[in-house]
Amino acid sequence: MPNPQLNSNGELRHLLALHGLPKEILTYILDTASSFVSVSDREVKKVPLMRGKSVFNLFFENSTRTRTTFEIAAKRLSADVINLNIASSSTSKGESLLDTVDNLTAMHADMFVVRHAQSGAPFLIARHLNEHGLDHIHVVNAGDGRHAHPTQGLLDMYTIRHYKKDFTQLKVAIVGDVLHSRVARSDIHAMKTLGVPEIRVIGPTTLLAPAMKDMGIRMFNDMNEGLKGVDVIIMLRVQNERINGALLPSAQEFFKSYGLTPERLALAKPDAIVMHPGPMNRGVEIDSAVADGNQAVILSQVTYGIAVRMAVMSILAGN
């Protein structure tokens, strides 16, 4: 089965997952993003690349934060943005996902930015568009279930490249609830493709995916062990709803074992950077002294996130 993300020329047609995307495309997106970083610094933060295009934010799962980043990115590209909070909309009237998509397609949508609690929903939409020959409509996955969050993965890669230049010399640790994290999954696939030689995951065994061992990923239950000598630390957000559940102890217990404190950070390389996809739970997975310290690049991630989303949207709209 061909990769639904690429057209027959191997160009990006949808952005659904970083898994399966060739290194050239990842690098092309990062390079394009560089040129957009400066746009947001200008007096007039707008380029006309998507003027008159209709971008639909289809959020079947509420996320003001992610929706906002896409909305800003699209507006800075001069697109018309229509926000659809679908939880409260037609699907509650019993209309199917694909009927909703068909309807918006008939309104001459150019792009769907899709967030969905179910893994695979953006794939379903992309495949449907492909099957109907709607080559001019593009899908961007803004997070689907536990599966993928490719723009987060890309902005993480942009951030790592910005601070560390060369992927092929790095030790990177991902800490926390790796098992349920679409961010971790997207990061790991991208790092594999971009040639990061050592990827570690750190967390309690119940929150690590055994299959990762087969991918050559090193697994650590002891955070102090896992952080030793790494260049990059990617902290994951602890989902509040999982705390005090079967898999996670209390917030204080979690912090004691896996919270990133200045003492633990000192085990990594002295110039190691600390990343977090946000929103942070201070005092749960990360100590405020680290979050606000000078090794944290968490706000740079946000800034680069806008540029990366502008890059993805303009590349898709241009193809």
Add this chain to the structure above:
Amino acid sequence: MPNPQLNSNGELRHLLALHGLPKEILTYILDTASSFVSVSDREVKKVPLMRGKSVFNLFFENSTRTRTTFEIAAKRLSADVINLNIASSSTSKGESLLDTVDNLTAMHADMFVVRHAQSGAPFLIARHLNEHGLDHIHVVNAGDGRHAHPTQGLLDMYTIRHYKKDFTQLKVAIVGDVLHSRVARSDIHAMKTLGVPEIRVIGPTTLLAPAMKDMGIRMFNDMNEGLKGVDVIIMLRVQNERINGALLPSAQEFFKSYGLTPERLALAKPDAIVMHPGPMNRGVEIDSAVADGNQAVILSQVTYGIAVRMAVMSILAGN
């Protein structure tokens, strides 16, 4: 009492209902819509006809779908659109409908797109504006109670004209809960004005309006009878909240008597078109084989809906 929709020159001042609008105006809107169909096909889907105008979507009843069509139409005309979901707003603070309107008028609104659960609400607003000499502010009814849904009626007429060319030779059947349907009401008035010679309504007696007999409409309880030889079938949406109530049996029962299946469709003319205002309840009022079949023009209705709304808004703003 003069028709509040027309100014003293007989030009369209508000779009409140299709009842009472002369054929010339209906035809003028449909002709204008033709020119907008191509705008949505362009690379840059925008015309500057309403640049700097403020369009307020006043939705006292939630409808993401209809709100979206108006939002897109207004943005493609380059208007500034402000969405007000009034259920959660000032009226809940006890402010009256007309106080809300007065306030938005004082902010120099140019157009109100009004959706309201109560029949007549958009008329109330239009009359209020007329009485205060606010001739430059226009009201579009986006659906009021069981009364009217004029832009849906117009897009249905556009669709019929597109596929059938001549209204004066047609047999059209409307199927389902005609009694409670503002769509049916708007369609019937428009078809009467445009010269459709034979209009049929099909449904259980409890869901048909006896008054329709006086309008020369043929009423059928037997769907097979009613569909015989028709050119156009307009299926109505079954309101889920009515199923299993006093007037409607279960969804399966309804489908058995009034669901549009391929077998029943075969009773109509071979080139009959199937319409539905959406969102569809597949397996309740319509079989998926019909909904996705090649006689269905349901997605064309959506496309023409944008053009028709652009036409209505630009005509109102231009008068």
Add this chain to the structure above:
Amino acid sequence: MPNPQLNSNGELRHLLALHGLPKEILTYILDTASSFVSVSDREVKKVPLMRGKSVFNLFFENSTRTRTTFEIAAKRLSADVINLNIASSSTSKGESLLDTVDNLTAMHADMFVVRHAQSGAPFLIARHLNEHGLDHIHVVNAGDGRHAHPTQGLLDMYTIRHYKKDFTQLKVAIVGDVLHSRVARSDIHAMKTLGVPEIRVIGPTTLLAPAMKDMGIRMFNDMNEGLKGVDVIIMLRVQNERINGALLPSAQEFFKSYGLTPERLALAKPDAIVMHPGPMNRGVEIDSAVADGNQAVILSQVTYGIAVRMAVMSILAGN
């Protein structure tokens, strides 16, 4: 401690409260607003002063009405506006106020319009931005707790100046729940600065702030006494949730003692104007005959409110 609203040149950097702003700045805002009144009257209601700027409406407290006025003002200045209803967003995920602000800052926000149930929240944000040297990002307080509502205060001053020309000859009465009113507080500070010689507050003792006596404000429990000979009457909105509580009797009781009727209005000067920040409770604090009468300037307040907000935003963006 320096005034966080002003930069080192004494220019407006944030608009947080009218208290502490020099007369020159208040007058400069009102003068600038004059030039914007005409913009909203034009065929194309837009000026390019904030093109490409990103304005974030941060509403931690729901207020469709106030949010709308800022949204319109920003759009008429050609800014990109992003609405964040934060009640349903990241703060519910446990992210702190300042983390949210840091994130939006990293997205290259230019302006935050902040509404918050807690007094001081916009100050906290402004101080945080100042401390981090983010001089190019501006905060506008759109109402914080019981503390301040400076754009409402400014539009009230604009309205008074428009109708009465000279502040220094006026008697102004504020009627109702002065104790809990941020509008009253902002109005009083502005009037003190602009030289209004006689300010009166009228209400039951439980709803008047004793500290006002020290500011030279005359306090009245008897409305008939308090209205005698005034030039301007500012009615406050009775908060429904306070009625039938410990401080307020029933709506009818309140109206009997403090509702503005035509009879009571007749006690003021014959050319007195009646103001209300909206939304009005007709029959509670104001009689419909007064609200719709020719001494009411309530809708003018709304109109001037757009111009004043355009003035504030463009002045901040320009400094």
